[in-house]
Amino acid sequence: MNLSAISGIAGDACYGALALVALWGAYQLVIIWRRTTQLRFRNDREQNQLLEQIENLLAMGDLPAIFDQCRDDVRAVPQLVAQSIEQRHLSYQKLRHTVTDAFRRDVLSDLEYRMSWVVVVIKTAPMLGLFGTVLGMMAAFAKLSSGDKVEPTQLADDISLALITTAIGLAIAIPLTIGLANVTIRIRKLEDLVSVGLTRFFDAFKPHAGK
Numbered sequence: 001m002n003l004s005a006i007s008g009i010a011g012d013a014c015y016g017a018l019a020l021v022a023l024w025g026a027y028q029l030v031i032i033w034r035r036t037t038q039l040r041f042r043n044d045r046e047q048n049q050l051l052e053q054i055e056n057l058l059a060m061g062d063l064p065a066i067f068d069q070c071r072d073d074v075r076a077v078p079q080l081v082a083q084s085i086e087q088r089h090l091s092y093q094k095l096r097h098t099v100t101d102a103f104r105r106d107v108l109s110d111l112e113y114r115m116s117w118v119v120v121v122i123k124t125a126p127m128l129g130l131f132g133t134v135l136g137m138m139a140a141f142a143k144l145s146s147g148d149k150v151e152p153t154q155l156a157d158d159i160s161l162a163l164i165t166t167a168i169g170l171a172i173a174i175p176l177t178i179g180l181a182n183v184t185i186r187i188r189k190l191e192d193l194v195s196v197g198l199t200r201f202f203d204a205f206k207p208h209a210g211k
Contacts, residue, residue, distance in 0.1 A: 010135050011132055011135055011136065011161040011165070014128055014131060014132040014135065014161075014165050015132075015165070015168075017128050018125060018128050018129065018132075018165065018168050018169060018172065021121045021124050021125055021128065021172065022121070022125065022172045024117065024121060025117070025118050025121030025122070025125075025172065025176045026176070028114045028115075028117045028118050028121075029118055029176065029179045029180070029183060031114055032111055032114050032115065032118075032183045032186075032187075033183055033186070035110070035111060036111070036183065036186040036187060036190050038074050038075070039074070039075055039076040039107060039190055040075060040076065040186075040189065040190040040193050040194075041075060041077070041193055044193070044196075047077060047193055047196075047197050050077070050078065051077075051197060051200050051201060053069070054066055054069075054070075054081060054201060054204070055200075055204045057069075058204050058205060058208065059204075061208075063085050063088070063208065066081065066082075066085055067082050067085040067086070070082040070085070076103060076107060076190065076193075076194050077193070077194055077197040077198065077201070080099050080102070080103055080194070080198060080201075081201055083099055083102060084099050084201070084202075084205060087099075088205075088208055088209055088210060089210045090209065090210050091209065091210050092202075092206050092209040092210070095209050095210070096198075096202050099198065100198065103194060103198075108187070108191070111187055115180065115183070115184070115187075118176055118179070118180050118183075119180065121172070121173075121176055122172075122173045122176050122177055122180065123173075125168075125169040125170075125172035125173045125176075126166075126169040126170060126173050127169070128165070128169055129165045129166040129167070129168055129169020129170065130165075130166065130169065131165070132161055132162065132164070132165025132166065132168075132169075133161075133162040133163070133165055133166045134162075135161060135162075135165075136159060136160070136161035136162030136163075136165070137159075137162050139161070140159055140162070
């Protein structure tokens with residue numbers, strides 16, 4: 001098997017690898033987008049409305065009503081409020097630390113894990129494209145060095161492999177970079193909303209926490 005045939009097989013494998021990393025990166029971005037959409041309020045006003053209801057119920061000492069209201073709400077702040085109600089026997093400082101740690105461990109760490117995969121894809125796709133470029137150029141130069149008369153059309157496949165894989169690698173990395181920046185902003189907004197919401201909740205909940 002000559003070098004041209006080997007590069008052809010390797011080029012097909014390169015195309016397949018580029019397709020796989022593109023799908024994996026896009027999948028991770030979609031999961032992050034959906035997860036942040038589920039976890040956060042659309043704006044401060046929505047979150048403040050819920051917190052006002054919780055504060056009113058806390059003023060009446062109706063903790064079961066707060067728990068019932070929050071336990072089926074998949075957003076981060078209501079879930080953390082429900083967890084706080086369940087663990088209210090803990091001291092105030094320990095409860096606050098436990099709930100905050102749960103948010104970082106169960107929510108943020110998962111999002112950061114998925115973001116790291118997107119970063120890997122962004123770095124890998126251009127490298128795969130460059131690998132395809134090297135394969136194509138190696139095959140083209142092998143034909144030129146064979147001593148036979150080589151027509152330009154005979155080099156077309158090898159040169160196209162060199163150019164197309166590079167273009168595909170960049171076409172994968174550039175949109176994913178923009179998408180990563182977008183979801184990073186969404187995660188930061190989620191963190192800010194949760195931080196503000198928990199601070200407000202714990203200020204009102206302090207008298208009900210364990211001693």
